[in-house]
Amino acid sequence: MTANKEWILVLDFGGQYNQLIARRVRECSVYCEIRPYNKITPGEIRKLAPSGIIFTGGPNSVYGEGAPQTDPEIFSLGIPVLGICYGAQLMAYQLGGQVTTPETREYGKTETIFEQDCPLFRDLPRQGITWMSHTDYIERLPEGFQVTAYTMDCPSAAMQRLERKLYGVQFHPEVLHTENGTQMLQNFLYTVCGCTGDWTMRRYAEAAVQELREKIGNGRVLLALSGGVDSSVCAALLAKAVGSQLTCIFVDTGLMRKNEGDEVEAAFAQWDISFVRVNAGERFLSRLAGVEEPERKRKIIGEEFIRVFEAEAKKLGQVDFLAQGTIYPDVVESGLGDAAVIKSHHNVGGLPDHVDFKEIVEPLRLLFKDEVRALGRELKLSEVLVSRQPFPGPGLAIRVLGEVTPEKVALVQEADAIFREEIARAGLDGSIHQYFAVLTSLRSVGVMGDERTYDYTVALRGVTTTDFMTADFARIPYEVLERASSRIVNEVKHVNRVVYDVTTKPPATIEWE
Ligand code: XMP
Numbered sequence: 001m002t003a004n005k006e007w008i009l010v011l012d013f014g015g016q017y018n019q020l021i022a023r024r025v026r027e028c029s030v031y032c033e034i035r036p037y038n039k040i041t042p043g044e045i046r047k048l049a050p051s052g053i054i055f056t057g058g059p060n061s062v063y064g065e066g067a068p069q070t071d072p073e074i075f076s077l078g079i080p081v082l083g084i085c086y087g088a089q090l091m092a093y094q095l096g097g098q099v100t101t102p103e104t105r106e107y108g109k110t111e112t113i114f115e116q117d118c119p120l121f122r123d124l125p126r127q128g129i130t131w132m133s134h135t136d137y138i139e140r141l142p143e144g145f146q147v148t149a150y151t152m153d154c155p156s157a158a159m160q161r162l163e164r165k166l167y168g169v170q171f172h173p174e175v176l177h178t179e180n181g182t183q184m185l186q187n188f189l190y191t192v193c194g195c196t197g198d199w200t201m202r203r204y205a206e207a208a209v210q211e212l213r214e215k216i217g218n219g220r221v222l223l224a225l226s227g228g229v230d231s232s233v234c235a236a237l238l239a240k241a242v243g244s245q246l247t248c249i250f251v252d253t254g255l256m257r258k259n260e261g262d263e264v265e266a267a268f269a270q271w272d273i274s275f276v277r278v279n280a281g282e283r284f285l286s287r288l289a290g291v292e293e294p295e296r297k298r299k300i301i302g303e304e305f306i307r308v309f310e311a312e313a314k315k316l317g318q319v320d321f322l323a324q325g326t327i328y329p330d331v332v333e334s335g336l337g338d339a340a341v342i343k344s345h346h347n348v349g350g351l352p353d354h355v356d357f358k359e360i361v362e363p364l365r366l367l368f369k370d371e372v373r374a375l376g377r378e379l380k381l382s383e384v385l386v387s388r389q390p391f392p393g394p395g396l397a398i399r400v401l402g403e404v405t406p407e408k409v410a411l412v413q414e415a416d417a418i419f420r421e422e423i424a425r426a427g428l429d430g431s432i433h434q435y436f437a438v439l440t441s442l443r444s445v446g447v448m449g450d451e452r453t454y455d456y457t458v459a460l461r462g463v464t465t466t467d468f469m470t471a472d473f474a475r476i477p478y479e480v481l482e483r484a485s486s487r488i489v490n491e492v493k494h495v496n497r498v499v500y501d502v503t504t505k506p507p508a509t510i511e512w513e
């Protein structure tokens with residue numbers, strides 16, 4: 001919990017949009033936390049005194065065996081409740097209404113009529129599109145409730161019991177397809193719950209610095225800095241809080257993008273922290289010599305990373321805290337385990353076992369990715385780091401197909417740098433979520449001047465995605481591809497062909513290995 005007075009409790013009933021609801025609430029400048037529906041009692045809620053409660057949707061039917069339920073006392077705490085989809089059905093059911101499975105389910109964009117005065121829909125049009133995704137519906141409202149919206153198939157698309165501040169909506173206001181959905185949530189937060197919107201990154205940064213100072217005292221903190229957004233912002237926050245008590249170990253694997261190691265070092269040169277850069281490129285490359293199999297490469301890099309990190313950490317002797325850049329989606333997905341969640345670090349393949357520390361600190365564990373970036377900007381962290389696109393821990397080793405050699409790494413670095421330059425020059429860097437060059441290790445015949453060539457093919461990849469689980473290939477204009485291609489074959493030795501990857505994920509993955 002942060003020290004925010006205003007906050008919203010999002011009770012999670014297993015809906016696919018649970019994090020989206022939380023993000024929308026925070027976009028309205030109100031802090032919120034997601035808790036599993038069965039991990040908090042009405043007594044605890046009373047003590048924590050949220051300004052309001054939102055029930056998420058969920059895949060169950062309220063009648064189903066083992067369907068998630070709350071203690072109905074929650075409706076009598078005097079705290080406003082907004083139930084969304086399953087949350088609304090549950091509210092209806094637990095307060096004595098009736099929920100039924102009709103013949104047809106309602107799914108997708110649905111014309112909705114907002115017929116009654118309701119604070120949620122204040123100042124909004126009386127008719128509009130909402131996003132529906134439900135099988136059951138509320139057939140009979142509980143006593144004291146009134147219908148506030150309906151659709152052709154759903155007579156109770158929204159309901160309220162004004163004097164008890166209980167509201168339900170069958171549709172999903174958090175999904176952007178719902179017209180004015182964010183406004184409806186904002187109405188709930190500001191008009192019903194009385195929030196004023198005190199959640200800003202400036203205040204968060206101040207409170208987090210204070211908290212970290214209290215927790216860490218005179219202790220020493222160690223952080224493995226990868227140069228990615230999360231670990232960089234984590235470093236910046238700790239630097240502000242405890243300055244010289246922080247040691248960042250930055251393992252330069254030699255497998256980063258062109259100039260990236262230097263950029264990371266330069267970004268931290270201004271801070272009064274102890275920054276250790278380990279140039280381990282040769283070590284990594286010699287371990288990778290002769291290895292072609294992608295999973296093997298990943299494993300080697302993960303293990304080697306830990307070894308280098310541990311060796312360096314040991315030189316420091318006892319540290320008191322190991323810092324990690326765990327962020328809120330990791331916390332939510334791990335079921336909000338009560339103990340600190342140790343991120344099975346996707347980047348480095350595990351955490352050091354042999355580093356001597358007392359406790360873990362995770363100063364970003366309450367933040368979503370876009371909030372982490374906003375915090376980085378608030379802390380004046382270099383924009384190069386704040387807006388960095390995702391980069392895999394094994395780095396360019398998985399963008400050189402097959403065996404990795406220093407020459408091939410240098411080659412893909414050059415091609416990648418040119419591609420990135422051209423994307424930036426075309427102003428596309430904000431809209432393409434990840435883009436890079438791959439050295440395919442395939443050689444083909446070409447002609448340059450009067451000479452026949454037999455050289456490498458570089459593949460360019462650009463994707464748009466919301467969560468990196470699925471992705472579409474980016475529709476990069478031909479002119480931009482043309483410039484990148486022509487520069488790459490002209491400026492990068494031993495490349496005579498450039499192709500653009502036009503597969504989606506699935507069936508392809510974003511990376512080639
Ligand atoms: P794929 O290739 O699985 O990639 O579609 C999805 C996203 O994950 C990134 N990625 C990694 N990130 N360590 C990481 O930290 C890895 O081993 C790794 N492999 C893939 C990839 O860049 C993309 O953003």
